[in-house]
Amino acid sequence: MATNPIPTSFRRRTLLAAAAGGAALLAVPLRAFAETSDATGTPESTETSEATASGLPLLAPLPPGAPDRTLFAPLEQRFAGYLAILPAMTNDIDETTNPGFMGGGWWRSPNAPYNARVQEHVYTLSWFHANQRPWNPYAGNAALAGRLDAALGHYLGLQHDDGSWPEYSRNEHSLPATGFGLGYLAKTLANLRQSDALPQRRTEIERALRAGMSWLLDPANGIWRTPVQWTNQVAAGLAGATLALRLQPDAALAARLTERIDFLAEHGQSPAGFFYDPTGMDINYNFEVMLPELAEIYLLTGNRAVLGMARRFTEWFGYNLLREPDGSGWLTYYAMSARTSVAYYDNAIPDPDRTNLNSAFVPDLPQLGAFLTSREDRAAARAAWAAEPGPAPGLAKQDTSPRIIAHAPYAETLPSNAEKKRAIAALPYLRQPEFAQVRRDTVVKQDYLYVRRPGLYFGAFFGTRPTSTVRSGPGFLWHPVVGTIVHAQQSDTGCWSTLLPNGNPDGRSNLVAEYQIGDREWNGKFLSPGDAPVRVHYGLPDSRITTELTLTRDSVIRSVRATSTATEQIPLVLQPQDAVTFADGTPVAYGANAAARTDGLTIRRGGTVITISWDSVRPATVTSTSRTYLRDARRRVHTLRVPHDGRIEVRITLS
Structure with missing residues (x-):
């Protein structure tokens, strides 16, 4: 033994x-x-023949009331x-x-x-x-x-x-x-x-x-x-x-x-x-x-x-x-x-x-x-x-x-x-009010863009998608007071994208991007804070959709050009207390669908106002989804869609 x-x-x-x-x-x-606590008692003998898989005795069921929660040490x-x-x-x-x-x-x-x-x-x-x-x-x-x-x-x-x-x-x-x-x-x-x-x-x-x-x-x-x-x-x-x-x-x-x-x-x-x-x-x-x-x-x-x-x-x-x-x-x-x-x-x-x-x-x-x-x-x-x-x-x-x-x-x-509170406070976008960077992988040809400005935090992915599950392009928009406002999903119907007439989003492709800050070429490194906007030019490899993305101190602007009719799609994260209305006054109820012919949408969350506007009056819809976040399930995705003739500029402003 x-x-x-x-x-x-x-x-x-x-x-x-x-x-x-x-x-x-x-x-x-x-x-x-x-x-851990020491075991108590002496085990019964474990001596057994080298058992075959034929005629094996069954393991007896647990006694009534077992497993008894009160007997378990916390770690066990x-x-x-x-x-x-x-x-x-x-x-x-x-x-x-x-x-x-x-x-x-x-x-x-x-x-x-x-x-x-x-x-x-x-x-x-x-x-x-x-x-x-x-x-x-x-x-x-x-x-x-x-x-x-x-x-x-x-x-x-x-x-x-x-x-x-x-x-x-x-x-x-x-x-x-x-x-x-x-x-x-x-x-x-x-x-x-x-x-x-x-x-x-x-x-x-x-x-x-x-x-x-x-x-x-x-x-x-x-x-x-x-x-x-x-x-x-x-x-x-x-x-x-x-x-x-x-x-x-x-x-x-x-x-x-x-x-x-x-x-x-x-x-x-x-x-x-x-x-x-x-x-x-x-x-x-x-x-x-x-x-x-x-x-x-x-x-x-x-x-x-x-x-x-x-x-x-x-x-x-x-x-x-x-x-x-x-x-x-x-x-x-x-x-x-x-x-x-x-x-x-x-x-x-x-x-x-x-x-x-x-x-x-x-x-x-x-x-x-x-x-x-x-x-x-x-x-x-x-x-x-x-x-x-x-x-x-x-x-x-x-x-x-x-x-x-x-x-x-x-x-x-x-x-x-x-200790956890201190670690959270040290996160880059909570510690620094301004930065802009691309975290680049030249081995697999991928770019991860992160931009922090006083009124927003934004992330996007460009380059070679590692699998068909990934959705490219803009990924999230966050505000330091009200939290996440836009949150892209992995589905065609839930990503932050431009949709072709067949419903395919540009985010289901390997989007090719170029970057600038102000009038300087992007070098992929940390950039000094300043008022100059971050600009990204990206599009489908065949140029059926091209987008100019501009990030200012308090807004995200997407100027889209497509060779056919298309639809802008934005997955919004709404909460029950949000007051949401189209620009023409049509209300958007939490957990419900709504439609209007208008040129914008406003979300009021506490003292913060998020305004989404587009360049002319167009039909628009908000569709509630079953997708909720966190244990309390209060944050629900509602997808905003705005069809257009192939040209549109959409601005999200946070104030």
Whole structure:
């Protein structure tokens, strides 16, 4: 029996790494691991035969009233939803057609026997088997061990000879299946060592991890192009390899790992500051997946190159999250997100929170605390959760990411309310009343324009769209008193664009742009504050639509020329208390549609007046949408459309 198993409630001071027969302990940085309450009681025996997937005992259901909210320590409340589904998920393991396949549809699609990602919940089963808690009746459970054994057998059997795993077809050599799998299998191995369970499987996992790392870290395997694409998947593999090598040291693989981390730092991050995914920015994958994986690497290694990546990303992120002045949260510049559609973040996010591990950077990078839930708000949310009546509910199928509890044992270093407030105040557009810059990526040929003037903050994207999801052109307009006024979406009907007669927006193309400030050529660097307007000339490559964009100290002007009739489209963010009228007096009710023949629209929000005017009387409509932002759902998108004959000038003035 191993005398020094790895505790999966990781300690702050050390990560204990032991082989099956016992091994020297490996120290890690002090900040790495959380202080958690000690387990109580003695586990029942986990001795079990190397189970086959035939005739496996079922895992008993939870007793009435479980999971009991009052039994969970605050940092472990995240486990409650997983405990609630554990019997059903475990008993769904196939015993006949595909023995060991976790085929209940709990995690990942396609729910197919060849998809190795479906099996990632072996970590979840192993955690509940290994860890005693007053609320966990399954620690040391023989039925759980038997079904975990079968699931591991199926999982390891999917590995290719080169060390990779498949996802979408049996013969695929998948980066995400291998990258994320390394982390889950390494943590599963730690759990099995802790409980001294399944010795044969432990040996097999060690072999599988070594082969998987050899594949992932091989510079010739096709992953390590320049720039590195799908960086969140690569970072997940590097994080998994980092932990795996602490469990079973290998000097050659460790050297290769360090070299690959440095390669990712050099080639996986845009000069603009975002992480390539695949060749552009994605709010969700950058902030919710990539950055937490980097945080795990940093916790385990203290690698300064990783900290540098986080610092550059934090600075970039500060241009793209729009703080609502009432403190309710952030709207994101998600029209330029390459893959997903996370349009906002509430100021306080309760468990489970996929960004939680990002707090590992806060002691060294306090600026990141602006975007995280404060520790006071998190404590209040956890106290409220514990006080709710009845047992904790289970998670819905497919919404059961094992990452939540795989990251849970690490320490939290969330900012205080005061620290978060200071970090927010330091954001570029809140700290500086004036700036204008293009953050340029010449590798993938993309320009990100940000202009701050006393009365507005504006952002736009030009150049090569990384995916068809991205919408080019103007992206947002924000006011320091009333918050976001215009917010582009990723759809043809919701982007800030000029529409052709067939409904296609110019934002669905690679818009080519030239920039000027005053009478000087744009040089792509920070420019001194001043009264000179920022001008952007951009258009479709075939010139069917060309636009002159002018940004003054308190207005945005778009002068559009099209070779056919067209329609101006502006996605407005309205709130229930706004007083909105067309220039002819026609009212526009919140949540309703309206139409008028007129030459403008006025929005009054508190003492601020936003005037949208166009150069002549034309028919115009405002259409309410179902798109709302933030938990209170008070901010709703209403789309203004103004048809024209091919020439129009639209001015938005803020006063």
